[in-house]
Amino acid sequence: MSRISVLDVQQRYNARPQIWPEEDVWNSTSRKLLERDLPPLLAAAGYAPDWTILNAGSAGNDYGVKSRLHIHADLAMRHLVGAPDAMVADLHHLPLKPGSVDLVMCMGSVINYCDLPAVVAEMRQALRPRGFAIFDFENTDSYEYYPRYAGKLTALQDTDYCGGMEPVWLFSERYVAETLAAAKFRVVATKYMHIFSILSWKLIPNERFASAMARLDPFFSLFPSVRRKAANIMVLCQKTD
DSSP states (O other), rough: OOOOOHHHHHHHHHSOOOSSOOOOOHHHHHHHHHHHHHEEEEEEHTTEEEETTEETOOOTTTOOOOOOOEEESSSOOOGGGTTEEEEOOTTTTTSTTTTEEEEEEEEEEGGGGOOOOHHHHHHHHHHEEEEEEEEEBBTTTGGGGGTTTTTEEHHHEEEEETTTTEEEEEEEEHHHHHHHHHEEEEEEEEEEESSHHHHHHHHHHOOOHHHHHGGHHHHHHTSSHHHOOOOOEEEEEEEOO
């Protein structure tokens, strides 16, 4: 699987005034879901404020996570202005000393623009022994794409973002789990986002109404067969020996 052109992604990022525009109801809701579900995963990792964090594809957003050293990495320089510790970098080629970070964060489906095995390998190299990574991804098995991609490990799909169409790779939960296992990571915890909201959008394509239905995610996440069709999945994994 080839990754989407880094230059193409960089040009699109540079053209955007914001990554999470408030006027985009669906994406604004997605950010709130990330910020809701991130703290429990950090707690499961035993996160401490003295950790060194690599926030890959951050666009300068720390998502409320404070640490002794919080390194922001992104393809677009303009989105890193004001970040105290930042570098322009490609997630496939991180300019970091091996074993130098405690936690890698990759939020906002950034990983769907990437070659997943290559990025996971870079994460492993950057992490200390038994370090952690947290990332979210768009799901092939989502209600949004059912039955088109049902059972597929990956799929290349044009998706609506801030009023424009962008190509992204969709990944299945199985593909992500197998990729992590092959790179010697273990999955510690998983959160499912946009469950009933994406089903609502499938039935009634109104973003404002569907976004409001995300408040019911905690209930629908209790049912395995339903939560696996979430639009987005966030994974906490740990580097093993």
